[in-house]
Amino acid sequence: MKRTAFFISDGTGITAETLGQSLLAQFETINFTKLTRPYVDSVEKARAIVQQINSAAEKDGARPIIFDTIVNQEIRDTLAESNGFMIDIFSTFLAPLEHELTSHSSYSVGKSHSIGHNSNYMERIEAVNFALDNDDGARTHYYDKADLILVGVSRCGKTPTCLYMAMQYGIRAANYPLTEEDMERLQLPTALKAYKNKLFGLTIDPDRLAAIRHERKPNSRYASFAQCEFEVREVENLFRRENIAHINSTHFSVEEISAKILVEKGVERRLK
Amino acid sequence: MKRTAFFISDGTGITAETLGQSLLAQFETINFTKLTRPYVDSVEKARAIVQQINSAAEKDGARPIIFDTIVNQEIRDTLAESNGFMIDIFSTFLAPLEHELTSHSSYSVGKSHSIGHNSNYMERIEAVNFALDNDDGARTHYYDKADLILVGVSRCGKTPTCLYMAMQYGIRAANYPLTEEDMERLQLPTALKAYKNKLFGLTIDPDRLAAIRHERKPNSRYASFAQCEFEVREVENLFRRENIAHINSTHFSVEEISAKILVEKGVERRLK
Numbered sequence: 001m002k003r004t005a006f007f008i009s010d011g012t013g014i015t016a017e018t019l020g021q022s023l024l025a026q027f028e029t030i031n032f033t034k035l036t037r038p039y040v041d042s043v044e045k046a047r048a049i050v051q052q053i054n055s056a057a058e059k060d061g062a063r064p065i066i067f068d069t070i071v072n073q074e075i076r077d078t079l080a081e082s083n084g085f086m087i088d089i090f091s092t093f094l095a096p097l098e099h100e101l102t103s104h105s106s107y108s109v110g111k112s113h114s115i116g117h118n119s120n121y122m123e124r125i126e127a128v129n130f131a132l133d134n135d136d137g138a139r140t141h142y143y144d145k146a147d148l149i150l151v152g153v154s155r156c157g158k159t160p161t162c163l164y165m166a167m168q169y170g171i172r173a174a175n176y177p178l179t180e181e182d183m184e185r186l187q188l189p190t191a192l193k194a195y196k197n198k199l200f201g202l203t204i205d206p207d208r209l210a211a212i213r214h215e216r217k218p219n220s221r222y223a224s225f226a227q228c229e230f231e232v233r234e235v236e237n238l239f240r241r242e243n244i245a246h247i248n249s250t251h252f253s254v255e256e257i258s259a260k261i262l263v264e265k266g267v268e269r270r271l272k
Numbered sequence: 273m274k275r276t277a278f279f280i281s282d283g284t285g286i287t288a289e290t291l292g293q294s295l296l297a298q299f300e301t302i303n304f305t306k307l308t309r310p311y312v313d314s315v316e317k318a319r320a321i322v323q324q325i326n327s328a329a330e331k332d333g334a335r336p337i338i339f340d341t342i343v344n345q346e347i348r349d350t351l352a353e354s355n356g357f358m359i360d361i362f363s364t365f366l367a368p369l370e371h372e373l374t375s376h377s378s379y380s381v382g383k384s385h386s387i388g389h390n391s392n393y394m395e396r397i398e399a400v401n402f403a404l405d406n407d408d409g410a411r412t413h414y415y416d417k418a419d420l421i422l423v424g425v426s427r428c429g430k431t432p433t434c435l436y437m438a439m440q441y442g443i444r445a446a447n448y449p450l451t452e453e454d455m456e457r458l459q460l461p462t463a464l465k466a467y468k469n470k471l472f473g474l475t476i477d478p479d480r481l482a483a484i485r486h487e488r489k490p491n492s493r494y495a496s497f498a499q500c501e502f503e504v505r506e507v508e509n510l511f512r513r514e515n516i517a518h519i520n521s522t523h524f525s526v527e528e529i530s531a532k533i534l535v536e537k538g539v540e541r542r543l544k
Contacts, residue, residue, distance in 0.1 A: 014527055019361070022385075023366065025384045026366060026380065026383060027369070029375060030375060036541060038532075071298075087365055089291070090294075092365075094295065097295060097337070101299055101302060107298065110528075111294070112290075112294030113528060125429075126487075128432045157397075159400070160400045163400065215398075256284055259286075262310075
């Protein structure tokens, strides 16, 4: 079965997209075509979207599902004239919230992901810069400023995780690759010893690691299954011996790994 | 007025957090303390959260607002015993969606940001790697594989924007800094000429640019207002002359800039 879903917003579309994706993920048997339409901030633009909704309805032989976070009533009324099934996210929840908070919603457009709302803009950019500057053990003399230091073998997912935590939560996360040399020594690199409480380990299944490394350096010893298996085994031993909390990243998304790390280490989000 | 908000989930908490933040942003006069509680996947964990909710209620002298995406009924019933005001995101929308889709929700836990849902895991990691490898004009011989190439003066926000688009949408975005040398030549760098249709320009207010550069190189000519003003003016002239779509990043968040670029360039999200 095939259905089209529209995520429509007067701002970035992120809220409509995030909630819509979550809800649709619960219907696994249906094949959804997902379309995001941000910055729909005029009746004219809404009319153009109505045409897209109606063509999708015709093509699919079924009403598209519409997730919208439009604030303006006139624009929503225009969308409501389409041949779609509307999930009206804001209007569903704003009225009960107004009642509970005995306060009126400002009904202002595009609030949720705007710079005004997120006053911590510089903090976030600095967290991204911190992740980039302290990536892959590039430098270690700012570890006192780090919220977290991810450790693990090369290509186990440290960099994307650090960048995600910086971007999404303003967390300052450095990462340090554990190389064969460190393994043979069977101890933590000196640079990390003073910051043991900030360390978090990532591991990965050796076959997945080999596949990822193969993309970077095809047919190298570095990418061989034997080498990957050796490194992962040694690193996991190190984590256990040094009592470093760790997680196997193989079956988790970057979002899941990040959320689990913050829970495990008790680190609070810096962006509110 | 002070209120506490809880974002509670059996998964990462991203959906509850995103929707909750959006709704609360509409109530500007209230000072919210926001707490995310992910991976609440047992009645026992829910009971611990109930205690936190009740203490917040006592401290604030008002019920906390609870945004939850819990699927399990028993866990939700436990949370409902707290002294909080519940915005039950999933149960509100799943029933009407089930009816419309004539299909049953799988009511499975932590679906929305799991790796299984997002089958494009490798595509996303590769997009992040692409952004990192092609950052700051580091190399230009993969521009044929780029979805977009951001151009602008040093420190105008190109890197965070590229990383965000990679992480969130799987877009392969390179970026190339326009340096003084390019400006004096008053033309596009050779490396970019063949890819003019992929270019998008970022500009920034000179005083903001000077502040950002000052963080990196205090009291340098590079960070001086005069230099920043000169570079921005020259680059904006170049964008106009070469007819390159561009946006001033000063008053927008990374999310807004990214969403605007994708709309403007007609680039579709790669992660569905």
